[in-house]
Amino acid sequence: MTEIPDDHPRAESLRTRHRIEAGVEKGITSKQGLIAQGRGEAYDYLLGEETIPSAERAERAAAARLLLADHAVLSVNGNVAALVPGEMVELADAVGADLEVNLFNRTEERMAAIADHLRDHGATDVKGLAADARIPGLDHERAKVDEDGIHDADVVLVPLEDGDRAEALSEMGKTEIVVDLNPMSRSARVAAIPIIDNIVRAVPNVTEHARELKDASREELEAIVSEFDREAALEEAERAIRQGDLD
Numbered sequence: 001m002t003e004i005p006d007d008h009p010r011a012e013s014l015r016t017r018h019r020i021e022a023g024v025e026k027g028i029t030s031k032q033g034l035i036a037q038g039r040g041e042a043y044d045y046l047l048g049e050e051t052i053p054s055a056e057r058a059e060r061a062a063a064a065r066l067l068l069a070d071h072a073v074l075s076v077n078g079n080v081a082a083l084v085p086g087e088m089v090e091l092a093d094a095v096g097a098d099l100e101v102n103l104f105n106r107t108e109e110r111m112a113a114i115a116d117h118l119r120d121h122g123a124t125d126v127k128g129l130a131a132d133a134r135i136p137g138l139d140h141e142r143a144k145v146d147e148d149g150i151h152d153a154d155v156v157l158v159p160l161e162d163g164d165r166a167e168a169l170s171e172m173g174k175t176e177i178v179v180d181l182n183p184m185s186r187s188a189r190v191a192a193i194p195i196i197d198n199i200v201r202a203v204p205n206v207t208e209h210a211r212e213l214k215d216a217s218r219e220e221l222e223a224i225v226s227e228f229d230r231e232a233a234l235e236e237a238e239r240a241i242r243q244g245d246l247d
């Protein structure tokens with residue numbers, strides 16, 4: 001990998017790009033994942049490559065909602081595994097959630113490679129390999145989930161998700177927390193808590209809020225969730241994109 005100087009104005013973005021490339025080389029990320037990353041980068045550029053205030057509020061609400069869950073599951077795809085494997089393990093630990101590999105382009109090889117990669121980053125239990133339940137209304141491969149994982153969950157964090165599956169999960173009655181840089185995407189629009197931020201910033205931020213809120217009462221957590229206004233957050237992100245100061 002080419003050395004990226006720290007003072008390069010887009011150093012973080014270039015490092016993220018390299019992590020996705022490495023993910024493809026390791027058989028973790030799909031080639032389509034490269035295209036998805038490019039799309040994400042474009043929105044991130046327009047957002048100023050920073051966590052905007054409405055995303056910060058969404059991240060706090062997400063932490064509170066995950067802490068309130070009976071059974072929270074964090075869904076991991078090939079892009080998430082390449083970009084934030086250790087950070088996802090830390091978030092799962094902080095909120096007591098399960099990790100489940102759930103792929104758009106599912107192959108047994110990629111499922112196993114991602115589960116191994118998460119274990120290398122400290123995960124003890126990785127779900128998704130049993131695939132003994134289905135999400136209704138989706139074609140066979142994309143619908144595969146674990147009975148004691150996503151199928152059973154009341155709250156699911158679905159980062160970088162395709163719109164069909166996000167809609168199908170929401171129709172199953174799950175509370176969805178979506179991380180997606182595009183505030184106009186269908187997945188962001190169906191989410192109870194849309195986080196319009198780069199996954200590399202969003203996941204550590206949610207973990208930080210969760211650690212800070214770990215001794216908060218149920219009432220305090222419920223107040224944080226109910227005060228979060230998803231429509232306002234989506235509008236604020238769209239406005240930031242349309243009016244952003246680009247350099």
Ligand code: PTJ
Pocket residue numbers: 029030032033034035036037038039040041043077078079083102103104105106160161162163179180181182185197198199200
């Ligand atoms: O690993 P698989 O097989 O499950 O496939 C994963 C991808 C991402 C390829 C698949 O889910 C897909 O094709 O997704 P889409 O429909 O391209 O949607 C990805 C969304 O994530 C887009 O709206 C992007 O803007 C957004 N996105 C991309 N990179 C990031 C991101 N959002 C946050 N952080 C990113 N780094």
